[in-house]
Amino acid sequence: MEEIAIEHIVHTLASIRESALQQRQRLSQPxxxxxxxxxxxxxxxxxxxxxxxxxxxxxxxxxxxxxxxxxxxxxxxxxxxxxxxxxxxxxxxxxxxxxxxxxxxxxxxxxxxxxxxxxxxxxxxxxxxxxxxxxxxxxxxxxxxxxxxxxxxxxxxxxxxxxxxxxxxxxxxxxxxxxxxxxDIHPGAQIGDHFFIDHGTGVVIGETAIIGSHVRLYQAVTLGAKNFPKDANGHLVKKFERHPILEDFVVVYAGATILGRITIGQHSIIGGNVWVTRSVPANSHVTQAHSDAKPIPAAA
Known part of the structure; x- marks a missing residue:
């Protein structure tokens, strides 16, 4: 049985590695x-x-x-x-x-x-x-x-x-x-106290997201960016405020996607599988059937 050409592979990998280091200007001593x-x-x-x-x-x-x-x-x-x-x-x-x-x-x-x-x-x-x-x-x-x-x-x-x-x-x-x-929580996100992620699988919280106190998220919730602008050279612009703000006592149910630098007002409820790209006033209830963010009537 013919031997696998390991030595050739090692040399080829070395060439690729050196090229990559050269591009990152780290060839001399990575x-x-x-x-x-x-x-x-x-x-x-x-x-x-x-x-x-x-x-x-x-x-x-x-x-x-x-x-x-x-x-x-x-x-x-x-x-x-x-x-x-x-x-x-x-x-x-x-x-x-x-x-x-x-x-x-x-x-x-x-x-x-x-x-x-x-x-x-x-x-x-x-x-x-x-x-x-x-x-x-x-x-x-x-x-x-x-x-x-x-x-x-x-x-x-x-x-x-x-x-x-x-x-x-x-x-x-x-x-x-x-x-x-x-x-997936970016370490740069700002999250207040009394924060609860129920179940959790698939939750994504972006770098510039701001989450108040007493906020609850369910599985598969995304707090993401709406778009990714580029500079004059075609490179992505980094480190700008691009993720949502969730004020105190907000609840976001499973599968909801909230994108962009928008604000979800305090005491609002975002229903499951809703796609939100505009700010929502306080005390709103957003669902698939009622996506116009009508305020919840005050308790008697």
């Missing part, structure tokens, strides 16, 4: 990117530190919780600092990599200071899930089993990292959750 597997472990440790009794070591004793949280955080932050250094070096390939150690340490510390607020916000999300889902028997059940909460743990960590300018790490963290849950 810097390493943050590692997805390392960040998976890092987020797992962070989640365990945030919720040690439910997401931590199952054999942990009550008297040892603080020690466990401290040692787990130490592992997570040391790993995060290394990944931050890699991102900083990747974004400035002309600079010597060793100079980023101090900056990475500072950024890891700034991130760590935001862990208590992250925990408090996640507690509101858990409460919203418990109050919004009649099938939920306890908050503990939601924390360990609901994909929406898993996605939010990743998102709330990633959003802080994104705010620190660590956009690659932040995106990797949310994509880890995306691959596990089918929920």
């Amino acid at each position: 810097p390493k990117l943050p590692a997805r597997k390392a960040l998976e472990k890092c987020v797992e440790w962070l989640a365990a530190a945030l919720f040690p009794n439910r997401l931590g070591d199952p054999d942990i004793q009550a008297h040892a919780i603080n020690f466990y949280v401290g040692t787990t955080l130490d592992k997570a932050l040391r790993e995060l600092q290394q990944q931050i250094r890699l991102e900083l070096a990747f974004k400035a390939p002309a600079e010597p990599g060793k100079q980023f150690h101090a900056q990475a340490h500072t950024l890891a510390g700034q991130f760590a200071e935001q862990l208590p607020p992250i925990r408090l916000q996640l507690d509101t999300d858990l409460q919203a899930a418990y109050q919004g889902d009649p099938a939920a028997d306890s908050i503990d059940e939601i924390l360990v089993s609901y994909p929406g909460i898993l996605a939010l743990i990743h998102y709330r960590i990633a959003h802080v990292l994104h705010g620190l300018g660590l956009t690659i790490i932040a995106r990797l963290v949310t994509e880890i959750a995306h691959s596990r849950t089918g929920i």
